[in-house]
Amino acid sequence: MVRHAQSTDNETTEHVKFDTRNVPNDWLTDVEVVSKLNQLILDLEHSENNQLEIDNKYDELVNVIHDEMNSKLDKRKVYCADGISNKRRKMKKPWWNDNLTVLWNEVCAAERIWRKNPNRNERKSARHVFVKTRKTFDKNCQQAKRQYWYRSQEELCAVQNGNPREFWKKIGRIGVGNERQKNIPMEVLHDDDSICTDTDVVLNKWKISFDNLLNCKDKDNLPNESITNNISDDFLDCEITIDEVLNVLIKAKNGKAPGIDLIPIELYRNDILLYVLHNLFNKCFKFGKIPSMWSKGIITPIPKCSTADIRDPLSYRGITLAPCSYKLFCSILNNRLVSWLETKNILHDEQNGFRGGRSTIDHLSTLTSIIETRKLRKLSTFAVFVDFKKAYDTVNRNLLFNDLNDLGISKHFLCVIKAIYSQVECAIKLNGHMTEWFSVNLGLKQGCVLSPILFNIFINSLVTNIKALDIGIDIDGEKELYFVKSYPDWAEVQTTLVIDKSESESRLKANIG
Numbered sequence: 001m002v003r004h005a006q007s008t009d010n011e012t013t014e015h016v017k018f019d020t021r022n023v024p025n026d027w028l029t030d031v032e033v034v035s036k037l038n039q040l041i042l043d044l045e046h047s048e049n050n051q052l053e054i055d056n057k058y059d060e061l062v063n064v065i066h067d068e069m070n071s072k073l074d075k076r077k078v079y080c081a082d083g084i085s086n087k088r089r090k091m092k093k094p095w096w097n098d099n100l101t102v103l104w105n106e107v108c109a110a111e112r113i114w115r116k117n118p119n120r121n122e123r124k125s126a127r128h129v130f131v132k133t134r135k136t137f138d139k140n141c142q143q144a145k146r147q148y149w150y151r152s153q154e155e156l157c158a159v160q161n162g163n164p165r166e167f168w169k170k171i172g173r174i175g176v177g178n179e180r181q182k183n184i185p186m187e188v189l190h191d192d193d194s195i196c197t198d199t200d201v202v203l204n205k206w207k208i209s210f211d212n213l214l215n216c217k218d219k220d221n222l223p224n225e226s227i228t229n230n231i232s233d234d235f236l237d238c239e240i241t242i243d244e245v246l247n248v249l250i251k252a253k254n255g256k257a258p259g260i261d262l263i264p265i266e267l268y269r270n271d272i273l274l275y276v277l278h279n280l281f282n283k284c285f286k287f288g289k290i291p292s293m294w295s296k297g298i299i300t301p302i303p304k305c306s307t308a309d310i311r312d313p314l315s316y317r318g319i320t321l322a323p324c325s326y327k328l329f330c331s332i333l334n335n336r337l338v339s340w341l342e343t344k345n346i347l348h349d350e351q352n353g354f355r356g357g358r359s360t361i362d363h364l365s366t367l368t369s370i371i372e373t374r375k376l377r378k379l380s381t382f383a384v385f386v387d388f389k390k391a392y393d394t395v396n397r398n399l400l401f402n403d404l405n406d407l408g409i410s411k412h413f414l415c416v417i418k419a420i421y422s423q424v425e426c427a428i429k430l431n432g433h434m435t436e437w438f439s440v441n442l443g444l445k446q447g448c449v450l451s452p453i454l455f456n457i458f459i460n461s462l463v464t465n466i467k468a469l470d471i472g473i474d475i476d477g478e479k480e481l482y483f484v485k486s487y488p489d490w491a492e493v494q495t496t497l498v499i500d501k502s503e504s505e506s507r508l509k510a511n512i513g
Helices: 031-045 051-072 099-114 120-159 166-171 175-179 201-215 242-251 269-288 324-343 360-376 397-407 410-422 452-460 458-469 490-506
Strands: 002-006 012-019 075-083 296-305 316-321 425-429 474-475 480-481
Touching: 031 051, 031 269, 099 120, 099 360, 120 166, 175 397, 201 316, 201 425, 242 269, 242 324, 269 324, 269 410, 324 410, 397 410, 397 452, 452 458
Parallel strands: 296 425
Antiparallel strands: 002 012, 012 075, 296 316, 474 480
16 A cells, blocks of 8 residues: 655655555554544444535544554555656566576677677687577577466466466566556657656646546536435335445455555454444435545556557546445445345346346357357348447436436435435546546446446346347247347348437447447
8 A cells, every 4th residue: 555745846756655465463452543433433323414524534534544554554665756666677577587697698798709809700700609609598588488488377377266366466467567567657748749748737638638538528418407206215225234344344355456545445354443334334325425535536547558659648548546445335335236126127137247147258158159050051140249439438427317216216325326426536646646636527437336237227228229129030939139130231220220229318429330
């Protein structure tokens, strides 16, 4: 876990990195700390429906944990200049070894003797020695590379199932992933292709680029209507139990980057914090208000590919980091919402993405089987695959709330979901520097556990529109395969009738071509 302190000259940043892999046994056990947390629990139990009070109580919790981190956890300072890591550059490749170093020194020595020898005959002989030495080096190089890749394959196979985290760490250390670990240059291009290295200008350019990306103009944006239904549901609206909090805490994965509060999930696994979170979550759920800190996301840029212009902010994919306590709260809401949807069989059976016990591989297997069977019968099959442009980022939230309302979601539960999206703000973290905060008024929240199921709800009407056409391939007398037809003109027909209608209803745009 990392905490940042920016220097006054705006050229370097100081990182305080905490070791959260081994939380000490005396974590949050001091009498004074326990007293503060117990008082916080009492304050939460008797707090009023007030945003400022919820913010203050959450700030108190964060401060207590931060103080404990500073006194109990191992930490080290890391300094980073703009676009330059403080770590020593590793010139050697991962497959390099001591033998190659010796051989390379011999190559360099042989080359110097060859090039600097004034005698023509001796130079010819020296060149022969150099070529022979270089061939020996190249042969050993290739052998070392092969051995390295064999070892890497064996290591990946060994941790593939037992340790997913270590598996992806190893993936990140090889190939393109290793190249992406370099710091992002603190420079951008102006419209006239001139390069600017001023930190303030660079940060502002990043902010504007992501602001425009995440706030696409919606000409038909609907007003934020108040919730009119008075539906209540005992399952959705009941008080959050201590078992629900414990369950999401146990299932939460370690080693994940924290959000703006800088508190990783490992530090919440404590008996007294369990009760603090329980009271905090119930207060948020009861009043339909969340700590303002939960509405803020820190965007970490990741290069899309090695061929993109590294000075262009849009050449990076933004990964949004949210507070771990917020993720736990949303996990509880997600568990309830998923269970409610599955019990009432609301989502179409055709939706397999992001649903427990299902996989899109089932659809691919079915499609492959149908195509192969029809090929044996000399029948052609035409399928249409639809990819919505920036699907998550362009979801109209007011349309989503209307869909939730139409499904019969309880008024109270819907109010809580709307609170999560009431004041979403983001900032980009670039080499330790932070841009200014900007509002994000469109799309689902990245890094939020609720987003996948909310997206499923949002596109559920697409399946309804497709099935309403009653066109497809019959399997055992029933329409089992939609969006597939036995003649080519169907592609144009379905695009006109279904995709255009779905785009109009959802404001999503399909990628064409």
